[in-house]
Amino acid sequence: MMDPAVVIDVARLRKTFGPVTAIEDLSFTVHAGEIFGLLGPNGAGKSTTLRILITVLPPSAGTATVLGHDVVTEADTVRSLIGYVPQERAVDRFLTGREHLELLGGLYHLSRTETQARIAELLKLVDLEEHADRVAKTYSGGMKRKLDIACGLLPNPKIVFLDEPTLGLDVQSRLRIWDYIRRLREQGITIVMTTNYLEEADQLCDRLAIIDGGTIRVIGSPLELKTGLGGDSLALTIKDHETEKLPRLRDGVMALPLVRDVRINPTGLDVLVESPEKSLPAVIEVAQRLDCSLDGIEYHRPRLDDVFVAHTGHGLRGGTPDAAEE
Amino acid sequence: MTFQHYKQEVLALTMRWVRRLSREKFSMLFTLVQPMLFWLIFFGSLFQRAANIQILDAPNYMSFLAGGVVVMTVLNNGLAGGVDLLFDKENGFLERMMSTPIHRSSVILSRYLFVMAITGMQILVILSIAFVFGVRLETGLPGIAVILAIGMLFGVGLTAISMGIAFSVKSHGDFFSLLGFLSLPMIFLSSALVPLSAMPGWMQVVAMVNPMTWVIDAVRPLIITGWDAAIPQVALAFLILAIFDAVCLYGGAKAFRRAIG
Numbered sequence A: 001m002m003d004p005a006v007v008i009d010v011a012r013l014r015k016t017f018g019p020v021t022a023i024e025d026l027s028f029t030v031h032a033g034e035i036f037g038l039l040g041p042n043g044a045g046k047s048t049t050l051r052i053l054i055t056v057l058p059p060s061a062g063t064a065t066v067l068g069h070d071v072v073t074e075a076d077t078v079r080s081l082i083g084y085v086p087q088e089r090a091v092d093r094f095l096t097g098r099e100h101l102e103l104l105g106g107l108y109h110l111s112r113t114e115t116q117a118r119i120a121e122l123l124k125l126v127d128l129e130e131h132a133d134r135v136a137k138t139y140s141g142g143m144k145r146k147l148d149i150a151c152g153l154l155p156n157p158k159i160v161f162l163d164e165p166t167l168g169l170d171v172q173s174r175l176r177i178w179d180y181i182r183r184l185r186e187q188g189i190t191i192v193m194t195t196n197y198l199e200e201a202d203q204l205c206d207r208l209a210i211i212d213g214g215t216i217r218v219i220g221s222p223l224e225l226k227t228g229l230g231g232d233s234l235a236l237t238i239k240d241h242e243t244e245k246l247p248r249l250r251d252g253v254m255a256l257p258l259v260r261d262v263r264i265n266p267t268g269l270d271v272l273v274e275s276p277e278k279s280l281p282a283v284i285e286v287a288q289r290l291d292c293s294l295d296g297i298e299y300h301r302p303r304l305d306d307v308f309v310a311h312t313g314h315g316l317r318g319g320t321p322d323a324a325e326e
Numbered sequence B: 001m002t003f004q005h006y007k008q009e010v011l012a013l014t015m016r017w018v019r020r021l022s023r024e025k026f027s028m029l030f031t032l033v034q035p036m037l038f039w040l041i042f043f044g045s046l047f048q049r050a051a052n053i054q055i056l057d058a059p060n061y062m063s064f065l066a067g068g069v070v071v072m073t074v075l076n077n078g079l080a081g082g083v084d085l086l087f088d089k090e091n092g093f094l095e096r097m098m099s100t101p102i103h104r105s106s107v108i109l110s111r112y113l114f115v116m117a118i119t120g121m122q123i124l125v126i127l128s129i130a131f132v133f134g135v136r137l138e139t140g141l142p143g144i145a146v147i148l149a150i151g152m153l154f155g156v157g158l159t160a161i162s163m164g165i166a167f168s169v170k171s172h173g174d175f176f177s178l179l180g181f182l183s184l185p186m187i188f189l190s191s192a193l194v195p196l197s198a199m200p201g202w203m204q205v206v207a208m209v210n211p212m213t214w215v216i217d218a219v220r221p222l223i224i225t226g227w228d229a230a231i232p233q234v235a236l237a238f239l240i241l242a243i244f245d246a247v248c249l250y251g252g253a254k255a256f257r258r259a260i261g
Helices: A046-053 A075-081 A097-107 A112-125 A141-153 A171-186 A198-204 A222-228 A240-254 A276-289 A304-312 B003-023 B025-047 B061-080 B083-091 B093-098 B105-132 B140-168 B172-188 B201-208 B211-224 B227-260
Strands: A006-017 A020-031 A035-039 A061-066 A082-085 A159-163 A190-195 A207-212 A215-220 A232-238 A259-265 A268-273 A294-300
Touching: A006 A046, A006 A190, A020 A046, A020 A061, A020 A190, A020 A207, A020 A215, A035 A046, A035 A171, A035 A198, A046 A061, A046 A159, A046 A190, A075 A082, A082 A141, A097 A112, A097 A141, A097 B003, A112 A141, A141 A159, A141 A171, A171 A190, A171 A198, A190 A198, A198 A304, A207 A222, A207 A304, A215 A222, A215 A304, A222 A304, A232 A240, A232 A276, A240 A259, A240 A268, A240 A276, A268 A276, A276 A294, B003 B025, B003 B105, B025 B061, B025 B105, B061 B105, B061 B140, B061 B172, B061 B211, B083 B093, B083 B105, B083 B140, B083 B172, B093 B105, B105 B140, B140 B172, B140 B211, B140 B227, B211 B227
Parallel strands: A035 A190, A035 A207, A082 A159, A159 A190
Antiparallel strands: A006 A020, A006 A061, A207 A215, A232 A268, A232 A294, A259 A268
16 A cells, blocks of 8 residues: 555654643654544643644753754744644634734735635535624634634645533534535545544544543554454354354354454354444344344444544543543 | 734734623713713812912812823823733633734733723813813823823823733732722822922922823823923833833733733
């Protein structure tokens, strides 16, 4: 497999605040066009990492480059290539949505016509056209978030950094934000985001790094991480008097494209599959073809929660119920 | 970084403050009116008879006080000037600005330009109200220009102090406590309200090292005496302000760099 283009390269990054070590020996790469997630609980070091990458925080040790430019020595170049959507609702209550974007147009040194063209495009993208000329203090949380995202996209960046993009949003707004983020990826924009929502990381990220206590515990695609724990599995139970058919059934199932491994157990088969939804009909068909009567099928799908616990030794929120994680 | 870019940034950032102000008309009105109403009219009228004209060396207390109120306005606006950046720091807006390819100083310069534009307008309002109360500027319109120049120069150092505090404190509560602690003594321990000769000895000593005193002593003769008396005082004030501004800018820049990186 060819190595995809590396757009962010972080090597042995470390940041301390006085006696507190926020991140320790962090290394990872982000590839062009992917959604890369930093997943971890509050205080894990996600935001610190992000703030170093957007050049507003100098690292204590180690290096980071964005599109080949060092975040410390070439900060100005990095700044002109990236967009940033902060965690806080960083809006000025007394400015209208349009005025926010005009201000940023000036800060990114866009011409007046360029700025106006971008503003029209972005207001449309985030559905804020109707509200563009109202002051931001009249905006709902979701609208402020949309404005935040429009602001981050104004410079037409190659890479967008999002810090907890859906923190505290209602379900509908969250789904809409996810939709915007996916649309950005379709346009070829690389996205780096932090999140402490497992579901968000699972749904949205092409690859993610699980960060805990300032270090990276594991990096991979959500699927890789989950299959690393054994993956999705089907448990087939066969009727008592037909157990002698199991080896044949095993061979038949093993030949299916989505099946990774099959093991015989006293009552049936354990089948490791890529996707239970897709493999289930095929497995049933094989059983029928071989004339095996199935007593039942169960499937188990490891969730990112399991991955998180396996790699950090604790849950993401220490058992606090969270509506977003249902 | 070209000059064209720098100009564009500073203009965009200054426009932000202007737009905000236009949304807070009520607050603007009070900002403009407060110093002349509270200090010039109330304080001036209150102490008119209590003040000894011989000691003041001025035709009346109002004309003595006018110079002090002008400089106090510069002091208060300058010292409070950084607070909006503190709010920006607290809600993440500053970080958003810092993630854009701007020269770091444009954030500060825009704030200074805005605060001093407001202050300049207030000075003109104060001098106009004083005029209504019979205070005639001995040096005329050129005198007003010199007063504005002194005010703007004093404002550089004050704004730098304010930003330095804003970028050093933990919360805006701390900022306002420190501000109150700083501004009133600077007013009372200066020649704003009474001449040095009327102060107890120890107070005179403290007032002598307060830059406020030197600034007021340059503005006051421009109002009540005339060019001959004013020119040496103005020259001295410019010299002292050059030093004062240099020190404050150095400290402010250090605090800024520590906070922003």
